[in-house]
Amino acid sequence: MPKNILIAIAWPYANAEIHVGNITGSHLPGDIVARYHRLKGDNVLMVSGTDSHGTPVTIAADKEGKSVEEVYKKYHNGFIDLFQQIGITFDLFTTTHTENHFKVSQSIFLALKENGFLYTRNSMQWYSSSAKKFLPDRYVEGTCYICGDLGARSDQCEKCGNVLEPEKLINPRSKIDGSTPELRETEHFYLDLSKQEPDVINFLRQRSTYMRETVLGESLRKIEAEGLKARPITRDLDWGIPVPVEGWDDKRLYVWFEAVIGYLSAAVEWARISGKPEAWKDWWVNPSAHAFYFIGKDNIFFHTAMWPAELMGAGEQFLQVFAEEKGKLTLPFDVPANQFMNLEGQKISGSRNWAVWGRDALTRYDPDALRYYLTINMPENHDSDWDWKEFVFRNNGELVATWGNLANRVLTFCYKHWDGHVPAFGTGGDEPPPLRPADLELLAAIEAGFQSVGRELEAVHLRAALQETIRLASEVNKYLDTSAPWFEIRTDKEAAAKSVYTALKAIDSLKILFAPFLPFTSEKLNGFFGNETPLFGEQYTETVNDSLGEHTVLRYRGVNGLLWKPSDLKPGAKLNPPGPLFKKLEESVIEEERARLGR
Numbered sequence: 104m105p106k107n108i109l110i111a112i113a114w115p116y117a118n119a120e121i122h123v124g125n126i127t128g129s130h131l132p133g134d135i136v137a138r139y140h141r142l143k144g145d146n147v148l149m150v151s152g153t154d155s156h157g158t159p160v161t162i163a164a165d166k167e168g169k170s171v172e173e174v175y176k177k178y179h180n181g182f183i184d185l186f187q188q189i190g191i192t193f194d195l196f197t198t199t200h201t202e203n204h205f206k207v208s209q210s211i212f213l214a215l216k217e218n219g220f221l222y223t224r225n226s227m228q229w230y231s232s233s234a235k236k237f238l239p240d241r242y243v244e245g246t247c248y249i250c251g252d253l254g255a256r257s258d259q260c261e262k263c264g265n266v267l268e269p270e271k272l273i274n275p276r277s278k279i280d281g282s283t284p285e286l287r288e289t290e291h292f293y294l295d296l297s298k299q300e301p302d303v304i305n306f307l308r309q310r311s312t313y314m315r316e317t318v319l320g321e322s323l324r325k326i327e328a329e330g331l332k333a334r335p336i337t338r339d340l341d342w343g344i345p346v347p348v349e350g351w352d353d354k355r356l357y358v359w360f361e362a363v364i365g366y367l368s369a370a371v372e373w374a375r376i377s378g379k380p381e382a383w384k385d386w387w388v389n390p391s392a393h394a395f396y397f398i399g400k401d402n403i404f405f406h407t408a409m410w411p412a413e414l415m416g417a418g419e420q421f422l423q424v425f426a427e428e429k430g431k432l433t434l435p436f437d438v439p440a441n442q443f444m445n446l447e448g449q450k451i452s453g454s455r456n457w458a459v460w461g462r463d464a465l466t467r468y469d470p471d472a473l474r475y476y477l478t479i480n481m482p483e484n485h486d487s488d489w490d491w492k493e494f495v496f497r498n499n500g501e502l503v504a505t506w507g508n509l510a511n512r513v514l515t516f517c518y519k520h521w522d523g524h525v526p527a528f529g530t531g532g533d534e535p536p537p538l539r540p541a542d543l544e545l546l547a548a549i550e551a552g553f554q555s556v557g558r559e560l561e562a563v564h565l566r567a568a569l570q571e572t573i574r575l576a577s578e579v580n581k582y583l584d585t586s587a588p589w590f591e592i593r594t595d596k597e598a599a600a601k602s603v604y605t606a607l608k609a610i611d612s613l614k615i616l617f618a619p620f621l622p623f624t625s626e627k628l629n630g631f632f633g634n635e636t637p638l639f640g641e642q643y644t645e646t647v648n649d650s651l652g653e654h655t656v657l658r659y660r661g662v663n664g665l666l667w668k669p670s671d672l673k674p675g676a677k678l679n680p681p682g683p684l685f686k687k688l689e690e691s692v693i694e695e696e697r698a699r700l701g702r
């Protein structure tokens with residue numbers, strides 16, 4: 104029975120390009136799991152979009168001297184370009200700045216309000232009389248009241264690392280014009296998370312056998328120890344989603360409150376522009392659907408506490424208003440948050456250019472070479488490190504030597520000696536080809552990979568899944584070392600035919616096992632084997648118009664069918680001319696790349 108799988112991937116902020124740490128943190132793991140389930144014939148919906156709101160985006164706009172709209176679109180279009188190049192196959196990658204997302208977010212807000220989970224409270228906030236507006240925390244700088252650093256942000260001091268109470272900042276000044284702001288009283292809506300604490304704890308306990316210990320430590324254990332406190336969910340801003348309450352025109356919904364709603368609103372938008380407006384419910388109002396959230400460790404709280412609280416607090420009410428339907432909204436099945444990837448032993452820092460940027464790296468390396476290193480080195484349970492020496496070493500020693508050369512050597516040898524066909528032997532027809540015990544043993548070992556690799560992928564152990572696949576590829580190399588068809592052919596062509604057929608069939612299966620990780624080269628290999636049906640569908644962009652203007656979305660048109668199964672390669676089948684899958688890298692790359700860092 105095909106399952107309905109929702110793949111929800113963290114929404115990138117529209118204030119910086121995406122680097123390798125972001126890719127391995129959320130986009131790539133989500134894509135690997137999505138591709139695996141699609142190959143298995145499951146119904147996958149993979150969504151995300153650009154987080155276009157919030158002060159990081161308005162600050163980027165101020166810095167670049169452009170309108171917020173221009174800035175968010177510039178980064179949004181860059182993200183789409185990157186995802187197409189590296190093959191992150193979103194069914195819909197949209198933005199939070201759409202009429203649809205505004206509507207869904209406001210509906211969730213109103214449902215929570217109606218259900219008694221919101222209240223208002225006054226607090227003190229810095230106000231600029233020259234700009235005639237309240238200043239968001241990141242717009243006020245001054246002296247840290249803990250360490251005395253002169254350049255502290257009002258909500259956090261970079262020097263001592265402490266989170267600050269904005270109103271305690273010494274000598275505050277506005278980042279807009281340097282003027283001195285004053286404290287004024289302002290009113291905000293709060294999500295009363297303390298009221299929902301039992302429900303959130305209950306939900307996390309139910310999922311605790313499945314979730315990573317690193318994730319539980321930042322969610323369940325923390326909430327059990329410290330409890331949940333109410334959180335303000337509105338801000339004094341003019342960029343973002345209006346608060347749907349009379350008299351609140353000068354405030355907006357807090358970006359973290361509404362960005363997580365994007366997982367739901369993107370599914371609604373996807374259904375609408377696909378011409379089947381009810382289809383989002385197959386994942387969102389369906390108790391048997393499984394929702395996976397791929398995020399970085401800094402966002403665990405929002406996905407394990409705040410978002411489930413919003414879903415449970417608004418669910419039924421939201422559905423009645425939004426879909427005239429009864430039921431519950433789907434809660435997260437797993438939140439396999441990753442740790443961080445560092446770079447050459449230091450924290451990745453965009454502002455210091457201590458980063459490997461996705462689009463820049465793709466001008467020099469093939470997407471599958473990057474995907475391989477980012478998976479085998481994925482920070483699943485602890486921080487990992489991008490090291491250029493290791494990148495070159497693993498590319499040449501594993502990807503090229505163990506897998507690429509195997510496929511290329513066998514296909515080239517076969518193409519030459521059997522005139523572009525899979526070797527034919529035995530009686531033909533429906534009879535299974537008469538193979539030797541060693542041949543059958545290898546094929547059985549590779550066939551078992553569909554369970555062993557599949558199990559790791561189901562559990563989102565992606566490093567282990569890829570290691571297991573590489574191990575299976577080395578089994579084929581060992582088999583060829585023994586059977587050595589390159590020598591066999593001189594004395595016994597029938598024996599060589601059996602060896603080459605066996606190796607080809609193993610490679611044809613490995614092509615599928617590698618496909619979620621290395622989709623571009625598996626697709627190429629699929630073509631070498633003479634297949635006309637591709638393994639994967641196509642990515643494409645579309646322009647959507649609404650009352651807020653137009654936005655570009657990235658989409659995916661899939662192919663149907665169950666492909667996660669062992670090869671049924673037939674003796675005598677026609678092949679296409681083979682070619683190499685991967686490139687060997689020169690060792691000089693290491694110093695060239697290191698010299699780029701921090702410039």
Ligand SMILES: [Zn+2]
Pocket residue numbers: 247248249250251252255260261262263264265
């Ligand atoms: Zn400080």
